[in-house]
Amino acid sequence: MKKKRLYISMAFLIAAVMCFGITVNASDSVKVYVNDKVVPTEAKIIDGKVYVPVDVVEENLNSTVDWNKQNNIVTIKSKEENVSAIVNKVGPSVVGIIGKLKPSSQGYSSKGDNLVFGSGVIYRADGYIITNAHVVKDLETIVVVLSNSKAYTARLKAMDEKIDLAMIKIDKGGLTPATFGSISNVTVGEPVIAIGTPLSFSLRNSATKGIISGINRSADGEYRFIQSDAAINGGNSGGPLVNLKGEVIGINSVKFIGFGVEGLSFSIPADTVKYVIGHFEKYGKVRRPYLGAEFSEGVAAKYGLPSGNNGLTITNVEEGSPAENAGLIVDDILLAVNNVKLNTKVDFNEEMKKYLPGNTCELTVERNDTVFKIKVKFGESK
């Protein structure tokens, strides 16, 4: 929208002052503070009325302003309540997944219905959908139900249980793929919406809203998660966690549980999802670099205490492994990978996402109080 200057009258300003906290200095050159922050702008006093450019409202008060010049209409919308608009925008990219369990699977019972349901996100218009691995892994038949109520059989194409993501395909084109955001744009406290698709015939997306409670959280998985208080249950697991821009910033998973906490939900960050999708499309699976060492974390790391750089202590080096070949031995402390400091196993796993089997990198190691660097060439994880 073009930044045309529009002036709004005092009446609105009074309302604005009461609701939003715009304070105006009473002098001819008007200084405008929005929520205690000085905003450089050309506010004017005309005929005793204070006029503040509407773009101040848009930029600083989380609203959208639209100026329809032809009809001389200005629309100001507060973004706060646009949750339903987000749900409607992202909805067509969210699918419901229903399937029948394989008789050989753990949960199968000869007396029950043996049905599993969850959600998924369309990430390619020609029928590629991402969901949780645990939703689809034991299924004999997978059915995807679109937001327009139409159902298609799906095939499982690739899966990674450690990250709990799976790629399934339906033979249907012309779908609306979701837009993925990035973890770097996610802030704690930001409102987010978890969308899923319950299996009622009307198939409106179910949405739960919450805020980001934390990022860089390690739950009981091996990677970092986004933590939020948007309620996630079996029905919306595999579905998207969406920010107010309508971008998918995470894929929800009921599988991961925080240590001793209830009521907090975990989502796989969009960056991890993109990493996994890239591998699925190129290799049909996630190809993890193999080092061949087992680590234990420091006690501080276990409790999440701030601890500087305690590193990971090596407890086992596999025979013939890249770690052994690089000269690592038990009791060495791995402090950093390519100068990225490590304190937890999750730190290490997250860093390993940048490498493929066959890549080399530099490890910073501490042995007997001496710190040195070694190069290691990763093998292929099975």
Add this chain to the structure above:
Amino acid sequence: MNIYAKRILSIVISIFLISNLFIPVFAVEDDKVEIKMTIGSDVASINGKAIKIEKPFVSKGNAIVPLVPVLQAFGAELNWKGTGQINIVYRSSSIDFAIGTTKYSINKVAKELPVAPMVVNGKTMVPIQLIGDNLGAVVKYNPSNKSVSIVLEDDGALSDLSFLTGGITKAKVGNSYFGWSINVPKSSRITENTFNSKYVTIENDHRQISLEVIVDINEGKELEDYYKESVDAFESDSLIDSSLNEKASPAFAEFLYTSTYDEAIVERVYLNKQFIYRVVLTSFNESNPERLRDDKYYSGIMNSFVLGYKHNARDIEDISKVKYGVVGFDNYIIFDSYGNKYYTWSMDVPPEWDALTSISDQDPLRTRLGLNSKEYVDVKIEKDEEDSELEDYVDKAKDVYDSNFNPKYYKFIEQVSTEIAGYKAFKLVSSIQLNGQKYIIDEHFIKSGDYIYSISIKLPEGQYENKKEAYYKALNTFKVLPVNDSDLDKDLESYNDKSGKSPVGKDDKLTDIQNKKYKWSAKIPGNWQKYDSYDEALQMYVNPISGMAVTVQAVEKSLKTKDLTDEEKFRYLGAIVEGYDMEFIKKEPVSAKNTTVTVYTYRLENDDEEAYADVKCYIVDREKYSYCFIAIISDLTSTDKNIKEVNDIWESFNPEVEKE
């Protein structure tokens, strides 16, 4: 909530939510995919939207179009195999073709294109026939106006998801192998169908009924006999009505009764030379079976049952699981219902076989498949703690048999090195005699990882030659499946720990047993096992190798017990006499334990449990307690050594030593 609880949460389903999916979905605008192209133009229209494409052209009168935009619009899967080979997967078709060749295949069936696919400006171009002939689209090329049209009418959307809940879409259900069919009410679902499809349950939630069809082998019975036996078998008063309808076609016997939940049941039984068919209709909201029988709708359903269905009939949904005359049996080890489930082996067997279970053998590591206790295949999985060579293990097994089995009932025939189902095996062939009948046992041993699989075929001697072919055919489909050994080991260990048995002593030597509360003692070899018991009054000991068992029950004497018979007084004795249907042989007084002891002799012969034994029960009366010492001596292991071992225990038994 742990992981399992959360997983179960996602598995819980509301029937009402799913039943909504029975409603056919209304057609939506985006069913169709319509692609319009023009020869020589780089703009195409897909459902009205313009996109840029590589220009289509004509070759030998055929329209050649870019492949990728079409497949993306359809949502087909494209796999580049390298060296010009391309694979397309679309619904149930898998198409393989290559750049530069007109030959291609769809689902492995060879076909030919009029023009070979080629690459132009890096884009794969194909004749429209590739799309029109294989993807369900209608393609048209009009040379006069150079237009190419590709229309996909049906995008493959499912109109009915009731198949997910076992929903039956046809008016009738049948089994083409066992030869029966019956009408079913609309919107019924199959809720149970055993691996051999001998037992199927159909439920209808709207009508609140269940319909079961159970097939059994007919061992030469006639309908009239079956009818008479069944009427007798019903406990008095529970059979409301019954009738024998020999004039009906097919003839049937009908029984009306109620379930333990007061649900009305109408059961009809039909039979032919091979099978007995039981059709059981249960109504969950009707408690009067006569009303259920007289109901027009339900009598219509029951009357629609016919025999003889053999192949594809358009209006019958075939629930038979038989393929090429056999059914697949998948074996799972399940120690308890909350634990892990291990898929360990599979085998293709004749559909007539069942998974046989017996009261006395609830071993999760053992599975028995066959017709009855007289002929079957038994598979037992054993952990080989010593990681021995297979041949050594088999030699040891043979030694155990030789030293424990009475030659009167057991004869070793041969030990052979062989192969079954591609696995190296050793076979021990022997003949055993049970209850006057001779059986041949072919016991095969194979080793997979740390586990030994013992696969035995048991057949009556006279039928061995005739039937062994079918059995070996099944054996040769035996497949061992990869299992997480360390998980299975852990579960097996904790199962054994909870087995309720523990060795009597630290080694094999005779161990002193003292029952302080009931004042008796005995000497029992340390390798015997004692069963855990909540009640010290009843103690049971078993020799795990020979299977000999000794039970001691002590009862406090009182006015109440004075007038009871011994079988009533010693409830364990009464229970096994009735439970195993033991035959009373004789009762005699014997001088022992410084008094007169009453000795009962019974004969245990139970075909279903394969239990054949002499049972001796010694009753010793003392001042405070009466004791019942029961020795069960199984025929097969009744060697002199084993019998002496039991007699020695009796000799050492010291009940309430008389006060000096």
